[in-house]
Amino acid sequence: MSNTKTNWQLVREGILTDNTIFRMAISLCPSIAVTSSLRNGFLMGAAVLFVQVMVNMTVSAMRNVIHPKIRIPIFMLIISAWVSVTDMGMAAFAREAYRQMGLYIELIVAFASILAKAELFASKNKVVPSMFEGFGMGVGFLIALCIISFFRELLGRGTLWGLEIIAAKPLLIMVLPAGGFLTTGLLMGFFNWVDMHYFGGKGAGGASGH
Amino acid sequence: MSNESIRLFQLFISASLINNFVFTRFLGLCIFFGVSKKMETAIGMSITFTAVMVISSAISWFLFNYLMIPMNITFLKIVVFIGVVATFVQASDTIMRKVAPTLYYKLGVYLALIATNCIILAVPLISSDEGYSFIETLVFGLGSGLGFGLALTIMASIREKLELSIVPRPFQGLPIAFIVTGLIALAFTGFSGLLTL
Numbered sequence: 001m002s003n004t005k006t007n008w009q010l011v012r013e014g015i016l017t018d019n020t021i022f023r024m025a026i027s028l029c030p031s032i033a034v035t036s037s038l039r040n041g042f043l044m045g046a047a048v049l050f051v052q053v054m055v056n057m058t059v060s061a062m063r064n065v066i067h068p069k070i071r072i073p074i075f076m077l078i079i080s081a082w083v084s085v086t087d088m089g090m091a092a093f094a095r096e097a098y099r100q101m102g103l104y105i106e107l108i109v110a111f112a113s114i115l116a117k118a119e120l121f122a123s124k125n126k127v128v129p130s131m132f133e134g135f136g137m138g139v140g141f142l143i144a145l146c147i148i149s150f151f152r153e154l155l156g157r158g159t160l161w162g163l164e165i166i167a168a169k170p171l172l173i174m175v176l177p178a179g180g181f182l183t184t185g186l187l188m189g190f191f192n193w194v195d196m197h198y199f200g201g202k203g204a205g206g207a208s209g210h
Numbered sequence: 211m212s213n214e215s216i217r218l219f220q221l222f223i224s225a226s227l228i229n230n231f232v233f234t235r236f237l238g239l240c241i242f243f244g245v246s247k248k249m250e251t252a253i254g255m256s257i258t259f260t261a262v263m264v265i266s267s268a269i270s271w272f273l274f275n276y277l278m279i280p281m282n283i284t285f286l287k288i289v290v291f292i293g294v295v296a297t298f299v300q301a302s303d304t305i306m307r308k309v310a311p312t313l314y315y316k317l318g319v320y321l322a323l324i325a326t327n328c329i330i331l332a333v334p335l336i337s338s339d340e341g342y343s344f345i346e347t348l349v350f351g352l353g354s355g356l357g358f359g360l361a362l363t364i365m366a367s368i369r370e371k372l373e374l375s376i377v378p379r380p381f382q383g384l385p386i387a388f389i390v391t392g393l394i395a396l397a398f399t400g401f402s403g404l405l406t407l
Contacts, residue, residue: 026240027240028236028239028240028243029236029237029238029239029240029328029329032236032239033235033236033237073296076292076293076296077289077293080288080289080292081289083288084285084286084288084289087288088285102339103332103335103336103339106288106335107237107328107331107332107335109288109292109331110292110327110328110331111328112240173396176395176396176399177233177234177235177236177395177399178233178392178393178395178396178399179392180236180392181388181389181391181392181395182388182389182392182393184388185381185384185385185386185387185388185389185391185392186385186389188384188385188388189378189380189381189385189386190380192379192380192381192385193380196379196380
């Protein structure tokens with residue numbers, strides 16, 4: 001199966017229509033955990049972006065060599081190799097953030113979305129479209145994490161990227177784990193509402209779960 | 211009680227209630243939202259999960275302490291653990307189908323779902339990071355599995371009621387489930403003062 005969409009269409013789809021967090025609601029696990037500050041959310045998003053692009057490119061470059069019967073274990077190996085690279089890179093260059101979210105970086109390996117992209121797209125397409133597809137998905141993920149962590153850090157700590165914006169601490173609950181769920185739920189509902197009112201969508205975003 | 215067993219009990223409480231995987235560590239959310247729609251599936255899932263978690267963390271502990279540390283290849287732990295977990299789940303799937311077909315028809319579906327789940331992978335990763343002993347690893351796995359089961363059961367019973375209530379349309383489905391989870395998580399923060407480790 002070859003792909004007829006242009007590269008930019010692929011990027012657009014990854015960011016808007018197929019946004020991993022708000023539209024498809026997969027790979028939520030480690031991502032919500034780190035969004036209590038904007039910097040951690042951004043770093044997590046950047047790590048996922050890197051892993052996704054590299055995995056897509058590797059899988060796509062090797063797609064003619066991989067035997068179809070053992071493709072899933074091979075994909076898992078490729079993913080865990082790139083996650084290990086990211087993990088060690090973060091440990092070396094971003095020590096402070098790594099101390100807070102090291103476990104969650106390691107758990108990128110279990111992201112359903114990365115395996116899904118490798119299986120559904122990269123294993124059937126050429127290297128360049130796969131790279132763009134991974135890039136779009138990664139950027140969509142990065143943006144979603146930044147939006148969530150923007151609200152959580154601003155409302156919970158009154159700071160943004162560590163800089164003080166509001167002197168008081170309006171809603172301490174936002175930096176607690178509970179705030180992560182509440183923010184994500186409210187934002188998801190908000191995007192569904194926007195979709196229903198302005199774009200005529202059915203508001204089915206994230207209804208499938210899993 | 212001796213000092214050791216008190217410590218194990220603390221570890222168990224901490225893994226199941228205070229640091230509950232779903233509500234304070236945000237792990238296993240995909241499964242959590244996926245299977246918490248019906249009570250029956252939620253219970254089946256929790257049983258399977260707890261069993262797989264305890265056994266796979268035990269296998270990973272042996273590999274980590276007797277193979278990877280002596281050979282100095284601890285940096286490969288992500289690759290090794292995911293291999294162990296996926297192999298173990300696949301193997302138990304095959305064995306269960308032959309040995310206990312009735313059990314397989316009840317729980318087999320869930321086995322396929324959890325092969326590469328983040329929560330299953332998190333237990334060996336955390337216990338190797340913390341340097342737990344073998345018994346501690348087992349208790350930690352058991353506590354985490356039961357904690358996850360507790361979360362699933364609570365959520366499933368709420369969602370069965372939620373089916374009957376009127377929710378604004380943009381919030382139907384996942385968004386309201388997230389908000390409900392947020393409220394339960396808030397309740398679970400009350401456990402954080404229970405004991406200090």
